[in-house]
Amino acid sequence: MSPDFIIAAIITVVGLSTPILLAGLGELVVEKSGVLNLGVEGMMLVGAISGFAVTVYTFNPWFGVLGAAAGGALASLIFAVLVLQLNSNQVATGLALTIFGTGISSLMGLSFTGRIVVPFLSVFPDALAKHEYLQLIFGYSPIVYFALIMVPLTTWFLKSTRAGLILRAVGENDLSAHSIGYSVIKVRYAAIAFGGAMAGIGGCYFSMVITPMWAEKMTAGRGWIALALVVFAGWRTGRLFAGAYFFGILMALELYAKASGFSFLPSQFWAAMPYAMTVIALSFISSRGTAGANAPACLGKPFLPST
Amino acid sequence: MRIKLEKRREPSVAMVVTTPIASVLLTMLIGIVVFDLLGIDGFKAVVDIFLSPLLVSYKWQDVAVKAAPLIIIGLGLSMGNRAQVWNIGAEGQYVIGALCSAGVGIAFGQTGGFFVVLLMIAAGVAGGGLWAVVPAWLRTKFSVNEILSSLMLTYISFQVLGYLVGGPWKDPNGRNFPATSPLADSQTLPVWPDSTVHLGVLIALILPFVFWVIMARSEFGYQVRVVGSSTTAARHGGFDSKRTIWATMIIGGAMAGLAGAFEFVGVLHKMDLGFPSGYGFTAIIVAFLGRLNPFGCLIAGIVLAVTYVGGQMAQTSVHIPNSTAGIFQAMMLFFILASDILVRYRIRLIASSKAAGV
Numbered sequence: 001m002s003p004d005f006i007i008a009a010i011i012t013v014v015g016l017s018t019p020i021l022l023a024g025l026g027e028l029v030v031e032k033s034g035v036l037n038l039g040v041e042g043m044m045l046v047g048a049i050s051g052f053a054v055t056v057y058t059f060n061p062w063f064g065v066l067g068a069a070a071g072g073a074l075a076s077l078i079f080a081v082l083v084l085q086l087n088s089n090q091v092a093t094g095l096a097l098t099i100f101g102t103g104i105s106s107l108m109g110l111s112f113t114g115r116i117v118v119p120f121l122s123v124f125p126d127a128l129a130k131h132e133y134l135q136l137i138f139g140y141s142p143i144v145y146f147a148l149i150m151v152p153l154t155t156w157f158l159k160s161t162r163a164g165l166i167l168r169a170v171g172e173n174d175l176s177a178h179s180i181g182y183s184v185i186k187v188r189y190a191a192i193a194f195g196g197a198m199a200g201i202g203g204c205y206f207s208m209v210i211t212p213m214w215a216e217k218m219t220a221g222r223g224w225i226a227l228a229l230v231v232f233a234g235w236r237t238g239r240l241f242a243g244a245y246f247f248g249i250l251m252a253l254e255l256y257a258k259a260s261g262f263s264f265l266p267s268q269f270w271a272a273m274p275y276a277m278t279v280i281a282l283s284f285i286s287s288r289g290t291a292g293a294n295a296p297a298c299l300g301k302p303f304l305p306s307t
Numbered sequence: 308m309r310i311k312l313e314k315r316r317e318p319s320v321a322m323v324v325t326t327p328i329a330s331v332l333l334t335m336l337i338g339i340v341v342f343d344l345l346g347i348d349g350f351k352a353v354v355d356i357f358l359s360p361l362l363v364s365y366k367w368q369d370v371a372v373k374a375a376p377l378i379i380i381g382l383g384l385s386m387g388n389r390a391q392v393w394n395i396g397a398e399g400q401y402v403i404g405a406l407c408s409a410g411v412g413i414a415f416g417q418t419g420g421f422f423v424v425l426l427m428i429a430a431g432v433a434g435g436g437l438w439a440v441v442p443a444w445l446r447t448k449f450s451v452n453e454i455l456s457s458l459m460l461t462y463i464s465f466q467v468l469g470y471l472v473g474g475p476w477k478d479p480n481g482r483n484f485p486a487t488s489p490l491a492d493s494q495t496l497p498v499w500p501d502s503t504v505h506l507g508v509l510i511a512l513i514l515p516f517v518f519w520v521i522m523a524r525s526e527f528g529y530q531v532r533v534v535g536s537s538t539t540a541a542r543h544g545g546f547d548s549k550r551t552i553w554a555t556m557i558i559g560g561a562m563a564g565l566a567g568a569f570e571f572v573g574v575l576h577k578m579d580l581g582f583p584s585g586y587g588f589t590a591i592i593v594a595f596l597g598r599l600n601p602f603g604c605l606i607a608g609i610v611l612a613v614t615y616v617g618g619q620m621a622q623t624s625v626h627i628p629n630s631t632a633g634i635f636q637a638m639m640l641f642f643i644l645a646s647d648i649l650v651r652y653r654i655r656l657i658a659s660s661k662a663a664g665v
Contacts (some may be wrong), residue, residue, distance in 0.1 A: 023406075038454065039355070063397060078641065082644055082645050083640060086644075086647070086648045087405065087458075087647075087648055088644035088645055088648070089644060090646055091393050091454065092591070092595055092640070092644055094642050094643050095395060095591055095640075096592075096637050096640040096644060097589075097637075099592070099633060099636060099637040099640065100632060100633075100637035100638070100641070102630070103630045103631065103632075103633030103634035103636075103637055104634055106628060106630035106633075107627075107628055107630055107631060110628050114404060138461070163664065216630070221462050224458050224459070224462075227455060228455045228459065231452060231455065257331070260498045266470050266474060268466035268467070268469045268473075269466070269470075269471040271466050272462065272463045272466035272467075275459040275460075275462040275463050276463055277454050277459070278455070278535070279441075279445070279451070279455075279459045282451045282452070282455060282456065283445055283449045283451050284444075284450045286449045286450050286452070287448075287449035287451075288446075290569050
């Protein structure tokens with residue numbers, strides 16, 4: 001294996017891992033607050049089209065990313081109103097959000113089909129970004145660095161800040177948090193909106209960096225992988241990061257298998273691998289009971305204060 | 308004035324019946340407003356999507372054929388949801404069911420007849436059920452969340468489909484297009500004369516009665532409801548919640564497999580990459596819009612089939628994309644979920660509590 005090949009492989013893995021890392025981090029915070037939002041796939045799609053549309057209109061990918069975050073957060077607020085204000089079933093509402101996001105994104109994307117934008121690639125000078133070896137450090141889209149920075153930031157927020165402590169308290173025991181005066185609903189609104197924004201940014205990585213164009217259902221189930229990733233990681237940011245890159249490697253294998261035609265196994269086998277590995281990994285983790293132990297105690301349950 | 312929610316002792320029957328109807332009407336109303344804002348004739352779009360398929364008689368058969376799989380899958384899913392079992396991989400079970408059915412068809416070559424067709428359908432039921440065994444086993448053995456495992460299996464099923472129709476089962480006379488050879492006429496389901504309405508539609512009309520009897524009159528149905536309401540209550544009642552998970556999961560998968568087999572043997576007659584059409588996902592909406600009641604599923608299945616057919620009609624008449632029907636379907640689900648609170652709670656307006664010195 002030549003060094004060129006290894007460098008190309010690493011860059012591919014980073015690209016594939018970034019969207020699920022972003023969406024996974026967002027969902028981790030949502031779940032830490034005690035809410036299960038299964039609408040990640042829908043929010044990613046809304047983010048993908050919002051980011052793309054804003055970039056087309058403003059010619060500025062930075063605004064595009066902001067638009068994607070806003071789009072994802074707006075979509076998540078539909079979910080938030082239903083589950084927080086009306087105590088609707090979180091599983092079904094999340095599913096509805098995914099169906100809605102799929103539909104609304106393809107309606108929004110109608111006038112953008114077939115258009116392309118300048119891909120949102122590295123902002124470093126070519127001497128660094130295109131350098132044979134240095135591109136391993138400087139050759140990525142700003143979204144990649146953002147995702148990487150968000151890993152320690154989220155860890156720090158959850159572990160070391162007062163707000164993070166309150167958020168975890170709300171997820172572990174909403175009634176106690178409520179009784180000592182914290183607004184469970186407000187905390188969960190904030191967490192859900194953050195999750196939506198992160199999923200949105202993860203989604204726009206597809207439409208602004210990878211392809212860079214809009215296609216219906218372009219996130220291809222990655223939102224669901226991000227959801228599995230949170231369980232896989234046992235609700236820990238460090239493991240989530242490792243898991244995202246592990247899945248990135250699996251997905252890169254599929255691309256490699258298709259491109260090189262090393263076909264002692266059909267390409268569909270490699271395409272199914274990330275999903276199969278998710279199931280297998282979930283089985284290992286769930287069977288050890290650690291997943292259950294780390295899960296926020298109020299996850300998925302409605303908040304019903306007596307007063 | 309302040310709004311206060313008061314928990315009802317019993318769920319309100321009136322609300323259970325009226326809220327789904329209100330959800331559909333509200334969706335239509337909002338649809339008109341939103342489409343007008345988007346510069347599309349909203350009234351025409353909504354009439355086309357929700358009413359035209361019912362008003363033009365030649366569209367009735369399309370509605371019936373589309374409603375059949377939605378009803379059949381919705382029935383299975385609603386039983387699982389009653390037991391708090393969340394199988395959202397019905398789409399995969401639907402695909403695997405149809406593939407098993409196709410496998411039997413291919414094995415028999417040109418031989419057809421009653422028993423071969425029956426065997427094909429049985430294979431579909433078995434295939435869908437077996438595909439659902441995986442999440443059931445993982446849930447009961449390793450406590451793996453069945454939402455994620457059944458969904459991951461759906462993506463795997465698409466790859467299985469792609470492999471089979473593009474490889475071993477590819478039609479040799481098909482110009483290298485990834486699809487199986489069309490079924491011989493003797494291997495297809497009987498249809499109503501001069502229509503596309505196949506025998507599966509009739510079965511979709513009968514099954515709600517069967518499910519109603521099971522849910523309302525059998526001990527198994529009682530067990531499902533008890534396990535769904537609370538696992539501790541179930542344990543006190545001597546019910547094994549694991550067995551309920553197994554049973555409802557497999558029934559859900561078997562129903563999805565049956566729907567897949569009907570779609571293959573009764574409608575499409577060949578398998579290709581376009582086979583997964585989202586019925587398995589839409590059936591989740593059917594189950595909720597039907598309030599997890601078998602007859603509710605029957606009506607909800609027809610309503611959603613209307614939006615499918617109407618969505619296609621609106622595509623040509625007002626030039627809106629096919630995905631629009633999906634938005635309406637999701638909106639119906641949002642409203643029905645939002646209105647759940649009215650079933651369980653009574654809304655009271657009470658005078659401001661400031662006067663009471665609080």
